[in-house]
Amino acid sequence: MLDKEVILVGYSGHAYVVADAILDIGLNIVGYSDKVEANSNPYDLIYLGFEIETNFVGWSREIPFALGIGDNKLRQNISNLIEEKGKVVQTIIDKTAVISKNVSIGSGTFINKNVTVNSLAKIGKNVILNTGCIIEHECSLHDAVHIAPGAVLAGNVTVGERSFVGANSVVKQGVNIGKDVIIGAGSVIITNIPDGKKVVGNPGRII
Numbered sequence: 120m121l122d123k124e125v126i127l128v129g130y131s132g133h134a135y136v137v138a139d140a141i142l143d144i145g146l147n148i149v150g151y152s153d154k155v156e157a158n159s160n161p162y163d164l165i166y167l168g169f170e171i172e173t174n175f176v177g178w179s180r181e182i183p184f185a186l187g188i189g190d191n192k193l194r195q196n197i198s199n200l201i202e203e204k205g206k207v208v209q210t211i212i213d214k215t216a217v218i219s220k221n222v223s224i225g226s227g228t229f230i231n232k233n234v235t236v237n238s239l240a241k242i243g244k245n246v247i248l249n250t251g252c253i254i255e256h257e258c259s260l261h262d263a264v265h266i267a268p269g270a271v272l273a274g275n276v277t278v279g280e281r282s283f284v285g286a287n288s289v290v291k292q293g294v295n296i297g298k299d300v301i302i303g304a305g306s307v308i309i310t311n312i313p314d315g316k317k318v319v320g321n322p323g324r325i326i
């Protein structure tokens with residue numbers, strides 16, 4: 120069962136979307152943490168301070184954290200910090216997502232509106248499956264991956280740690296994408312991609 124309250128980490132564009140999903144599934148956001156208090160506060164949240172500080176109020180309370188950070192490396196680092204402090208990093212799944220019962224999903228992962236995850240897919244920790252993306256059967260997504268809105272991963276695709284698959288991209292079945300890869304919006308990936316590469320176009324070319 121989900122805890123009733125969370126602390127939202129980060130409070131910009133991606134965090135707004137996460138906040139929306141959190142509230143829709145009936146959780147309460149007790150406040151947000153960020154480097155400084157945000158100028159814009161669309162969800163009327165209380166500023167709790169910066170989670171990097173040792174005296175951050177969240178460290179003395181037994182409330183799980185929800186990650187509102189879009190950057191893959193930063194999200195992974197903050198998640199590690201929260202776990203080192205002995206706190207829980209909450210998985211957030213929007214109520215409109217359609218997920219097969221035999222999918223595994225790691226802590227800290229966020230699954231946004233209208234996402235589909237099919238049979239036997241494995242989703243790591245701190246992953247973002249953004250609006251309407253499709254993760255087909257037996258895909259394996261490592262930690263801190265971000266699949267952007269509308270992207271389609273066909274069956275048995277592997278995506279390495281911290282890689283980003285741009286909006287509306289398509290990855291052919293069985294393709295292996297390395298770690299720290301960036302795939303541009305609207306790309307079509309038909310061959311394996313080595314670690315650390317940036318790829319755009321149809322068919323995808325390394326730039």
Ligand SMILES: CC(=O)SCCNC(=O)CCNC(=O)[C@H](O)C(C)(C)COP(=O)(O)OP(=O)(O)OC[C@H]1O[C@@H](n2cnc3c(N)ncnc32)[C@H](O)[C@@H]1OP(=O)(O)O
Nearest residue numbers: 249267268284285286301302303304305306318319320326
């Ligand atoms: C909810 C959300 O908003 S989630 C975020 C969703 N956003 C996205 O999916 C956007 C993903 N980002 C992109 O597509 C970016 O263009 C990137 C990361 C691939 C490349 O960005 P940069 O490194 O700044 O590359 P830059 O803009 O200099 O372009 C380099 C070359 O690649 C080409 N290029 C860049 N992006 C693409 C693309 N998506 N498709 C085809 N060609 C592209 C450029 O035209 C340029 O070509 P040229 O050298 O022939 O002139």
